[in-house]
Amino acid sequence: MNSNTLHAKVLPALLGGTSRHPLPGELIHSSNRSSDCSLEMLSLAGQALRFERLSPPGSFIVEPEIKDDRKIVAEHLRRPLIRLLTAKNATEHPARAVARAFDRLRLRPHPFDLPLIDTFVRSNAEKLGPTAQHWADRQKADAGTQSYFDPELVDESNWTQATLSRRAAYLEQRRRDDADSARTLVEATWAQEEAEARFRLLQAFQTGLTMADQPFLAAQDKDRAPRVRALAARFLSRIGAGTENPALAACLERIKQSQGGLLRKRNALQLELPANVKDQTASRWILQSFAEVSFVELAGAFKITETELIEAAGKDQPLLLALALIATNERRFDLLELLVANLPNAWEGLLEGGFDTVGAMTESERHRWQEIIVHPYRKDLPTTWFLWDWLHRITDTEASASVMSMLLNARLLMKVPEQERGSPHWLAMMAAICPASQRKELRDQLAEFDQAQTVIPVALLDILDGMENNRTHD
Amino acid sequence: MSLTLERIEALAPDQASLGAARKLLKPSSWPTLAEGEGLVWGECQGSGATPYRVVVNEADAGYKCTCPSRKFPCKHTLALMWMRAEKTTAFTPATLPEWVKDWLSRRRGKSTTAIKDEDDEQPKPKPSIRLTEIPEAAEKHDPKAEQRAAAARERNRVEREAAVLAGLDDLDTWLSDQVQHGMATFVAQTAQACRTIAQRLVDAKASGLAGRLDALPTRLFTLPGPARPTAAIRELGQVHLISQAYRRTSELPELLAADAGQAVGWSVTREALLSDSKVLRVDAKWRVFAVLSEAQPDRLRRVETWLWRENDGDNEPQCAVLIDFIPIATGAATGGYLVGDQIEAELAFYRSTVPLRAQITTLKRGAEQNSEPLALPRERLSVSYAKYEHALAQLPWLGTFPLSFRWASVRRNGEQLYICDNESQLSLPLHSSQTNHALPLASIDRIDGIGLWNAYEFTLAWAETPLGRWLRS
Numbered sequence: 001m002n003s004n005t006l007h008a009k010v011l012p013a014l015l016g017g018t019s020r021h022p023l024p025g026e027l028i029h030s031s032n033r034s035s036d037c038s039l040e041m042l043s044l045a046g047q048a049l050r051f052e053r054l055s056p057p058g059s060f061i062v063e064p065e066i067k068d069d070r071k072i073v074a075e076h077l078r079r080p081l082i083r084l085l086t087a088k089n090a091t092e093h094p095a096r097a098v099a100r101a102f103d104r105l106r107l108r109p110h111p112f113d114l115p116l117i118d119t120f121v122r123s124n125a126e127k128l129g130p131t132a133q134h135w136a137d138r139q140k141a142d143a144g145t146q147s148y149f150d151p152e153l154v155d156e157s158n159w160t161q162a163t164l165s166r167r168a169a170y171l172e173q174r175r176r177d178d179a180d181s182a183r184t185l186v187e188a189t190w191a192q193e194e195a196e197a198r199f200r201l202l203q204a205f206q207t208g209l210t211m212a213d214q215p216f217l218a219a220q221d222k223d224r225a226p227r228v229r230a231l232a233a234r235f236l237s238r239i240g241a242g243t244e245n246p247a248l249a250a251c252l253e254r255i256k257q258s259q260g261g262l263l264r265k266r267n268a269l270q271l272e273l274p275a276n277v278k279d280q281t282a283s284r285w286i287l288q289s290f291a292e293v294s295f296v297e298l299a300g301a302f303k304i305t306e307t308e309l310i311e312a313a314g315k316d317q318p319l320l321l322a323l324a325l326i327a328t329n330e331r332r333f334d335l336l337e338l339l340v341a342n343l344p345n346a347w348e349g350l351l352e353g354g355f356d357t358v359g360a361m362t363e364s365e366r367h368r369w370q371e372i373i374v375h376p377y378r379k380d381l382p383t384t385w386f387l388w389d390w391l392h393r394i395t396d397t398e399a400s401a402s403v404m405s406m407l408l409n410a411r412l413l414m415k416v417p418e419q420e421r422g423s424p425h426w427l428a429m430m431a432a433i434c435p436a437s438q439r440k441e442l443r444d445q446l447a448e449f450d451q452a453q454t455v456i457p458v459a460l461l462d463i464l465d466g467m468e469n470n471r472t473h474d
Numbered sequence: 475m476s477l478t479l480e481r482i483e484a485l486a487p488d489q490a491s492l493g494a495a496r497k498l499l500k501p502s503s504w505p506t507l508a509e510g511e512g513l514v515w516g517e518c519q520g521s522g523a524t525p526y527r528v529v530v531n532e533a534d535a536g537y538k539c540t541c542p543s544r545k546f547p548c549k550h551t552l553a554l555m556w557m558r559a560e561k562t563t564a565f566t567p568a569t570l571p572e573w574v575k576d577w578l579s580r581r582r583g584k585s586t587t588a589i590k591d592e593d594d595e596q597p598k599p600k601p602s603i604r605l606t607e608i609p610e611a612a613e614k615h616d617p618k619a620e621q622r623a624a625a626a627r628e629r630n631r632v633e634r635e636a637a638v639l640a641g642l643d644d645l646d647t648w649l650s651d652q653v654q655h656g657m658a659t660f661v662a663q664t665a666q667a668c669r670t671i672a673q674r675l676v677d678a679k680a681s682g683l684a685g686r687l688d689a690l691p692t693r694l695f696t697l698p699g700p701a702r703p704t705a706a707i708r709e710l711g712q713v714h715l716i717s718q719a720y721r722r723t724s725e726l727p728e729l730l731a732a733d734a735g736q737a738v739g740w741s742v743t744r745e746a747l748l749s750d751s752k753v754l755r756v757d758a759k760w761r762v763f764a765v766l767s768e769a770q771p772d773r774l775r776r777v778e779t780w781l782w783r784e785n786d787g788d789n790e791p792q793c794a795v796l797i798d799f800i801p802i803a804t805g806a807a808t809g810g811y812l813v814g815d816q817i818e819a820e821l822a823f824y825r826s827t828v829p830l831r832a833q834i835t836t837l838k839r840g841a842e843q844n845s846e847p848l849a850l851p852r853e854r855l856s857v858s859y860a861k862y863e864h865a866l867a868q869l870p871w872l873g874t875f876p877l878s879f880r881w882a883s884v885r886r887n888g889e890q891l892y893i894c895d896n897e898s899q900l901s902l903p904l905h906s907s908q909t910n911h912a913l914p915l916a917s918i919d920r921i922d923g924i925g926l927w928n929a930y931e932f933t934l935a936w937a938e939t940p941l942g943r944w945l946r947s
Contacts, residue, residue: 015703017656038653039646039714046711047870049704050929051863056894056901057887063917075942079480088489111914112944118910135914452496 003048010045070108070129074470077463078110084459085120091425092123093392094460097432099124100397101467108132126165133163160189164197171204172360179208183216195225202231204360206330214241230292238294247292252301254289255319257312267304267312271319280352282318287353290322295330298323310338321349331361333368344376351390358394367400374403381406383416385426392433399433408441414448422453431457436468477532477559478843484812485535486552487545487804495552501563503553509565512840514558515574516565518550528554529574533840534817535810538577546804634679638738641678642717645671649714657703657710664706665691675739682739683713688771696906697930705930712871732825733869744833747822754829757820758785760794761848762811762841763876763924764935764946774799779811780876780935781821781832782848782924793876794821794832813936813945815841827868830875847938848878850922855879855895855902862927877902877932878924884915884934891916893925893932902932911947915939 005024013021018038073081085095099120102108108129114121118135121128125136154162154170162170174182186201193201202220205213213235220232236242256270277285299309313319320343327336328350340346350373358366370391374381382388399407407430416426427446434442439461446454486492498518501507505525506517512533517525526541528550537551547555557563570578648671652660660667668687675684690709694702716737723731736742747753760781767777779796796811811817818839823829858877866872881896884904891904891912904912912934915921921944923937937944 011704011707014653014707015657017654017659019654020656039649042649042653042707043711043715043718046708047715049708049711050866050870053859053900054902056899057890057892060885060887060892060894061916063886066917072941111917111941114914115910116947138913451499452493455496 003052006045006048010041014042014045064134066130066134068108068129068131070106070131071470072110073102073107073467075110077466077470078113080459080463080466081109082113082116084456084463085117087456089424090456091428093389093425093429093432094456095120095124096392096396097398097460097464099127101464102129103127105467105470107467107470111135126163156185159185164200167197168200168204168360171201172207175204175207179210180212182208183213187216195228198223198225198228199231202228202235205235207360209235209239211239211241214239217241234292234294238296240296240300245293245297247289248297248301251289251293251298251322257302267302267308268314269302269309269312269319270316271322273318283321283349283353286318286322287325287350287355290325291329293326295323295326295332295335298326306332306335307338310335313339313342315342317343317349321346321353325350325353325355328355328358328369331359331365331369333365333372336369336372340372340376347373347377347387347391348382351387356394361395363397366395366397367403370395370397370403371400374406378406381410381412381415383412385416385420388429388433389425392429398435401435401437404433404435404438408438408445411445413445422449424453424456427454427457428460431460434461436464439465477530477535477555479556479559480843481535481812482552482555482559485547485555485810487547491545491547491549491552494549495556498549498553499557499560499563501557504557504563507554507557507563507565508568510568510570513570513574513578514554514565515571516554518553520550526550527573529577530554530558531578531840532558534837535841544803546800637678638680639721641675641680641683642721642738644674644678645680645683645713645717648674649710652710657706660706660710661694661702664694680739681741682737683716684739685770686713686716686737693930701930708929715870727827729825729827730869733827733871736824736826737871742824747824747833748835750822750825753825754791754823755820755835756783756787756790756794756823756832757836757838758783758787758790759816759818760784760821761844762813762815762817763848764926764933765811765813766926766933769802770799773802775802778874780926781817782876782878784816784849791823791829791832792878793830794823795830795874796834797831811841812843814843814845816844817841828865828872828875847922847943848924848936850878850880850924850938852880853878854897855882855893856898856900859900859902859927874926874928876924877927880922882921882923883919884912884921886913886916893934896920902927903930905931905933908934908946912944915944 009024013023023038023041081098084090085098102124103126106129108131109117109121111131114132114135121132122136125133154166159167159170171182171186174185182204190198205217217232217236218241220228223229223232233242234245234247237245237248254272254274256272258268258270259265260268271286273282273285295306295309299306302309302312304312310320310323313323320339324336324339324343324346327333327339336346343349358369361369374391398404413426413430414421416423420426427449430442431446443458443461446457483492486495498504504516504518506515508515513529513531515527515529517527519525520541526539528537528539530537530551535555537547537555539548539550541548541550543549558565648667652667668690672684672688675681675687686709690706693709694705697705716734719726719730719734720738723734726734761784762779763782764780765777766780767775769775777798777800779798781794781796783790783792783794817834817837819834820836820838821832822835823832855877858879862872862875862877865875879893879895883894883896885892885894885901889909890906891909892901893904894901915934915937918939918941921937921939923934923944925932925934925936925946927933933946934944935946
């Protein structure tokens with residue numbers, strides 16, 4: 001029996017059943033006369049198949065060549081990293097801290113570890129370098145057309161090929177450096193951009209917004225995406241070149257203006273909440289209503305300056321919260337600082353209102369914003385988990401040195417409610433936000449807890465120290 | 475060798491055990507902590523009046539604890555290993571207490587410590603709790619009783635032989651039925667069909683064939699649908715081949731006859747293997763290159779520890795596999811060894827035309843992690859594969875076989891990964907469970923390594939690459 005006979009005669013019989021397709025009995029002669037040879041044929045065919053070599057596939061996929069100049073994380077940190085990032089009871093905070101360290105130190109995970117820390121890679125791909133980004137995108141339908149760049153390598157020639165958030169960050173930076181050339185850069189590719197990209201890139205125009213942007217913004221009046229049209233209209237209104245912002249009109253309807261003072265007449269503004277807005281939903285309503293209003297517009301509506309607007313709000317907590325939101329959105333930290341003097345609980349108000357992004361703030365701006373909203377609590381830092389959890393998630397940066405000092409000096413970990421004291425999520429979060437310079441103090445405080453409670457935070461601190469040494473001893 | 479945290483993690487049956495062990499790391503929980511002759515031992519105060527006694531052999535991570543836990547190793551053992559690994563707790567040097575000596579004398583295999591113990595000390599009766607419980611064990615041997623026992627064993631053997639042959643006749647009938655109905659039909663009802671005949675073969679005391687048929691549905695269902703009917707031909711063809719070979723053992727070469735007997739279900743006990751002076755013994759340095767663990771339907775976990783011989787020796791097996799069966803209920807997923815461990819030991823190989831399965835007879839040096847690359851032969855995958863075909867010709871029902879290779883690459887076709895010889899056309903599909911884990915290798919031009927081929931899929935176990943070592947997780 002040769003291979004052809006096997007495939008042409010024997011296999012069809014064995015596959016379909018010898019009762020319907022009799023075996024070619026002449027091919028084999030059984031030693032047992034009572035046998036019909038079928039089992040001998042089965043064994044022989046089976047063995048012949050075992051010797052058949054598999055034919056290779058017609059073609060193989062050509063893997064993309066990825067230029068990744070980042071250094072691979074040190075060998076001795078690989079296992080601890082995998083253990084930390086795949087720990088069953090780990091929260092997202094250590095992962096955020098690790099991702100930031102990768103980004104800041106221009107390190108990347110070992111390519112062999114990517115499958116093992118897949119969830120982490122998918123959540124933080126942009127901070128882990130081009131190789132990790134390619135890994136995270138490999139199952140996306142359009143992954144084949146995507147190019148991967150380290151953010152530091154994005155420039156005018158390739159910025160359109162980078163991921164959207166990297167493009168937005170690049171444009172933001174360009175707007176800071178030279179708003180006009182940044183606009184020219186966008187205009188060149190604007191027609192090819194998708195709606196989401198147009199919206200995200202247009203948001204960057206908030207930085208360095210001037211009358212020079214007016215023609216470009218005015219042209220967006222005919223954009224197909226309503227949110228792009230609305231954003232452009234807001235920017236136009238902000239530079240005094242557009243129609244009245246409908247959101248502004250709605251807000252003004254709710255602000256009651258009066259005059260007070262004995263010796264000197266002063267403007268007094270009060271935000272009146274709709275009757276159907278309950279106390280617990282007030283913050284949310286305020287944040288939704290004032291999200292699309294600017295300081296310039298509001299002050300202009302009352303014909304006063306921005307500082308006078310804050311003075312006029314006096315101690316009206318709802319209006320102050322609305323102004324705090326606007327100041328945050330516009331990164332007007334000077335105004336925010338004035339506001340929190342009369343609104344010490346801006347932090348809680350923003351959290352309750354569902355404020356969920358600080359936009360394109362730089363790291364130093366995030367630190368500044370953190371300090372402004374946390375400092376009013378300096379004597380009595382909150383021990384509510386949700387506040388700190390939210391603060392870290394929303395800023396996605398470590399605490400500023402002054403905020404961390406407050407935390408350490410107040411020995412916050414010892415003051416949290418008893419049932420939460422020493423809980424892994426508190427300790428891990430604290431380790432995740434701790435700057436390098438204050439890790440030793442934090443380690444001293446962690447040493448006061450049971451060793452079993454500090455496994456994750458101590459591992460995180462060790463890894464972060466290790467990564468920094470890895471980089472500095474390069 | 476020293477205990478490391480990585481080894482302890484690998485040994486721990488679950489996370490909860492490690493968590494519980496951590497709570498025992500305080501020295502105050504341990505009235506006694508001592509070391510000597512490669513062992514560490516201690517007494518841990520549990521909830522009962524008597525402390526639990528724990529002993530650990532540092533050479534091979536063997537252990538014993540007197541607690542009633544059903545987890546192996548228990549939290550006390552893990553805690554003792556942990557304290558030893560971290561070196562933060564002082565262990566008092568001491569001579570071995572009797573309970574430690576007792577454990578050592580009853581251990582499976584001999585470590586260097588055990589050998590030293592026997593050589594140095596004068597033979598003297600050791601007090602043993604076990605012996606006090608079974609006083610008959612120390613009685614003088616009775617020739618008549620031995621004769622009766624030998625006769626009973628022979629009678630049992632003959633009865634079993636008859637039962638096995640009857641079972642094989644039933645197997646032939648069953649196989650004929652399957653061939654008549656066709657493999658396409660068989661694949662559609664494989665679970666039920668295999669269960670029925672496997673039960674019959676268990677009754678006929680042909681446990682090897684029963685296990686093979688019991689596992690067949692799972693094996694088929696791991697393959698793509700179109701490949702299953704032809705795979706069924708291969709598998710059932712082997713079953714018939716084993717059955718026929720067993721009936722004709724007198725006509726076969728001695729080693730192939732031994733293979734047939736083992737494949738049918740005549741197992742060779744460890745004691746029988748070690749007492750057989752004719753079996754192949756290889757004294758060498760071995761490196762663990764793969765540890766495979768698989769849960770079986772009989773609630774046992776089969777753990778295969780694959781070893782690579784690191785000394786020269788042209789006519790000796792290059793690889794060996796140690797097979798352990800661990801109750802699934804214990805939660806343990808690995809044996810005592812980790813991938814990368816190097817041991818120095820004499821292995822006794824089970825009789826076979828293709829000797830692979832072995833037992834450790836003497837452990838000369840316990841496991842130590844070795845980061846050196848494996849000394850793989852300068853052979854391509856195609857050369858290794860030819861060796862596999864040669865072995866297959868010698869042993870037609872050959873199972874998993876190790877293939878080492880150099881100058882290969884991992885390439886992708888759709889979601890399926892292949893290990894490809896960079897010069898020949900040979901491409902072996904990687905095991906489907908490795909699709910994700912081995913994907914980063916696809917962007918590397920050349921890898922050297924070793925893996926296990928089961929005639930359908932290749933399980934890549936170890937690869938040396940320009941980016942460092944890749945290990946199967």
